[in-house]
Amino acid sequence: MSRVPMLIGNWKMNKTLQEARDFAQRLGQQSMHLKPGCEYAICAPYTSLHLLRVMLPAQVQLGAQNVYHEVSGAYTGEISAPMLVDFGTKFVLAGHSERRAIFGESNEMIARKVSTIMKAGMTPILCVGETIAEREAGQTEHVVKEQVLSGLANLESGEVETLVIAYEPVWAIGTGKTASVDDAGQVIGWIRQILVDQFSSSVANHVRILYGGSVKADNIASFVGHPEIDGGLVGGASLEADSFVGMAKAIE
Ligand code: PEP
Numbered sequence: 001m002s003r004v005p006m007l008i009g010n011w012k013m014n015k016t017l018q019e020a021r022d023f024a025q026r027l028g029q030q031s032m033h034l035k036p037g038c039e040y041a042i043c044a045p046y047t048s049l050h051l052l053r054v055m056l057p058a059q060v061q062l063g064a065q066n067v068y069h070e071v072s073g074a075y076t077g078e079i080s081a082p083m084l085v086d087f088g089t090k091f092v093l094a095g096h097s098e099r100r101a102i103f104g105e106s107n108e109m110i111a112r113k114v115s116t117i118m119k120a121g122m123t124p125i126l127c128v129g130e131t132i133a134e135r136e137a138g139q140t141e142h143v144v145k146e147q148v149l150s151g152l153a154n155l156e157s158g159e160v161e162t163l164v165i166a167y168e169p170v171w172a173i174g175t176g177k178t179a180s181v182d183d184a185g186q187v188i189g190w191i192r193q194i195l196v197d198q199f200s201s202s203v204a205n206h207v208r209i210l211y212g213g214s215v216k217a218d219n220i221a222s223f224v225g226h227p228e229i230d231g232g233l234v235g236g237a238s239l240e241a242d243s244f245v246g247m248a249k250a251i252e
Contacts, residue, residue: 003208005224006231007247008063008125009042009238010093020048024055026241031057033245035252041091046079049087063091066099069112081120092117095151096127097170107150115154125164126151132171141190148194157199161206165191166233172213174235184211185226217246224251
C-alpha cells in the first residue's frame with residue numbers, strides 16, 4: 001500500500017521567539033514548495049508552539065518534543081497532553097534518544113507517554129534506535145525490537161496503525177554520519193515485520209516508519225526512495241527554512 005511520506009523537523013532546544021518567527025516567515029514565503037503529497041511538521045520547544053500555530057503555513061503541522069503521562073497535578077515543570085492539544089499540536093515525539101540517554105527515560109515511561117499522546121487524540125512519533133556499541137555487538141535487531149514492542153505495549157491494534165515510528169540509530173544523530181540506505185531500509189523492514197507478527201499485516205502496512213540521523217536536503221531523496229522508508233525525522237537540517245524547503249523539494 002502507498003503511505004503518505006512525512007518530513008518532520010525536530011528543533012530540539014533551539015530558537016528564541018524571534019528566531020522561530022523568522023523561520024515561519026521565511027517558510028511562508030516558500031510554502032508553494034510544500035506539496036500536498038507529503039505531510040510536514042515541526043516539533044518545536046513548548047515556548048514556540050503558540051507562535052508557530054499562528055504563523056506556520058497551513059501545510060505544516062505542529063509537533064511537540066515531549067509530554068508527561070499524567071493529565072494534571074503536582075508535577076512541577078511538566079506539560080500534559082491536554083495542554084498540547086490546546087495549542088493545536090498534532091504530533092509528539094516519544095523516546096527520542098536524547099530523552100532516553102540524558103533524561104533516563106525507560107521503555108516503560110515511553111510506553112506511558114505513547115498511550116497518553118494517543119488517548120489525547122494526537123499522534124505519537126515513537127523513536128527507536130541502537131547505540132554504536134549495540135550495533136557493533138550485533139544487537140541492533142534485539143534492541144530495536146524491545147524498544148518497539150515495549151513502546152507499543154499499552155496500545156490497541158486500531159491505535160497502532162495510526163502511529164509513526166522513527167528509526168534513528170543513535171550514532172547517526174547530529175554526527176553527520178548516516179546509516180546507509182540499505183541498512184536503514186533493512187532495520188525498518190524488521191520493524192514492519194515486528195508489527196506484522198505482533199498485530200497484523202494490515203496494521204504494519206499502515207504505520208509510517210521514518211529514518212532519522214543526519215538527514216539533509218542532499219541525502220533525503222535516497223532514503224525516501226527506499227520502499228520501506230516513509231520519510232525523515234530531521235534535527236539540524238530542519239532549523240533553517242531554506243533547508244527544510246530543500247528537503248521538501250527533494251522528496252517530491
Ligand atoms: C533528531 O534530532 O532526531 C535527529 C535525527 O537529528 P539530526 O538530523 O541532527 O541528526
